[in-house]
Amino acid sequence: MAASEAEEDRSAQRVRSADVAREAGVSRATVSYVLNNTPGRRISDATKVRVLATAQRLGHVPHASARSLRLGRSNVVLALVSDFTFGYVRDQTLEALDTAMTKRGYVFLVHRYSETLRPLAELWPLIWPDVVVSMAGTSVSDALSRRDPHTKLVEAQPLLDQRRAGEMQAEYLFGKRHRRLGYAYPTNSNVRSIADERLAGTRTACERLGLRPPVVHSIDRNDVGSVTRALDSWKSEEEPITAICAHNDEIAVMLSMALTSRGLRVGHDLAVIGIDDIPISRLGISTVAIDIEQSTQRIVEHVLAAVENRPAKVSRRPVLRLVARASA
Amino acid sequence: MAASEAEEDRSAQRVRSADVAREAGVSRATVSYVLNNTPGRRISDATKVRVLATAQRLGHVPHASARSLRLGRSNVVLALVSDFTFGYVRDQTLEALDTAMTKRGYVFLVHRYSETLRPLAELWPLIWPDVVVSMAGTSVSDALSRRDPHTKLVEAQPLLDQRRAGEMQAEYLFGKRHRRLGYAYPTNSNVRSIADERLAGTRTACERLGLRPPVVHSIDRNDVGSVTRALDSWKSEEEPITAICAHNDEIAVMLSMALTSRGLRVGHDLAVIGIDDIPISRLGISTVAIDIEQSTQRIVEHVLAAVENRPAKVSRRPVLRLVARASA
DNA sequence: TTGTACGCGTTATCAG
């Protein structure tokens, strides 16, 4: 009974490198050398093949914690987000990163980072990631860089010129003879820094074009009432507002739907332009498209560069492109 | 020089429990007992306070890998997703889970699981999670349960009656005098199992109500052409289709926007009903609302039960509710 | 309360 139970336990147990070593008739050190292809170590092909085959057969997978304990790093790439509410663009980016890093043997993990919930100082020793990709937009860098010089940090946000996107919106509407603009700003605090950059861009462009600053109203993506109120406010301006720059396509779509439900037509009664070029916007929303291929590739390159301890190749091919549709 | 460098390295170094022990004038064992509040161990209050204060002062955070290596578990709750394209409901669920588990000292991590990219068998020893929450909808359970009896698995999907949601759509439209239904089915393979359940529900209801089966067309969320084509196909049916059950609100919104861009009116020229009650649908899309509070709470309870090794309290309060708006 | 063995993979040092 006891024997059988022990037997069962053993079979359910993980396979250690010692098991492989015993089975292959070599030492644990040799197993390690073979499995890691340790540079500066020459192992005869015969042993190498035998060890690999044995490991394969037994289904040995090195215990990450043990490895991490010894090496001081974890083979983990940690993506920090401030929010699980990913937008289309972020989805694509995460997916591309995940695929790229997984292919190179890293484990890609996403963690919602909130300083109040769990400070970086605590999160750190729990993971010891090799690379951190911050998509939080907050200033993770300060807290991070002095914590562990070994860890690389990649800030995703600055890799895209958010300010320029905001400018392009205003410039386009100006070209369409709009002279008084509204701005739909998101309440979601997790995107504040991106939102502020985009708005700053629009403001800059307005100033340069001799327009008055845009009339800003906040849109809460979880409260359609905020859309209604914003539309009312814009309509009640003395000098008529004829076009809205939306923080992103999602908000632009909300505006469009709200207009429709009032019996108004977007692009006719009020012009709207978004940013991102999410799929649904192709149903008639003008937007500043972000070249997903490019922007994604740019981030992947930065992360790989961090991993490989080399400077990133900076590509400067344009990533933003204006797409005119029926809404403006 | 060398001394100063070493000094710096040491300050950047992590603080080990041994450091705390030395500083507090106790043994490492005692530090461990105090920090973990080990049951069955009585440590004098004086030492307890001293150790805690010292740990606090030095900023000691136990090394997770070492702990995990010793304990065989990792304090990690791993959420498996098949896709970073989270919908509103999943966002909320992840957020609630994250908050709940973090408060209890767990680290909540999200990982995109793809058997082809990295098989479970490999993923496993890399993390050794305490609990796995599968939101992938795939049959993770089989591969998982026999791998490590120690690990708990919670399948999120069965906790919601997807089939019933599909039924409710059809029943509602039937009540609105619609007798021939279309169905907008998502192409995204990552939601297939949910999609199939919802569709099955609609089919069941149609049969029970004496309706012909719904005319199914696929919608690719990344290809608006698929929406156009679906609308054309439904229109070209001999017996006219007057209402569409959409797999979810996102697709319902796409249908609505496509109708608008054709100069048609949703709810007038074609009825549409979705599922989820995402914020934007409140701008006029009828839907089967999912009670986020309830469904989220349900999953959290299951995960906590798994963690605490107790059966989950099953709440049977209804989670689905029909919301009638202008679109149907 | 303390000393110490243990979990498991890595690598410097040593032997053949």
Next chain:
DNA sequence: CTGATAACGCGTACAA
């Protein structure tokens, strides 16, 4: 040149 021995990383828990 090939392979083995043993110490190490750090927190935990049993025996003393």
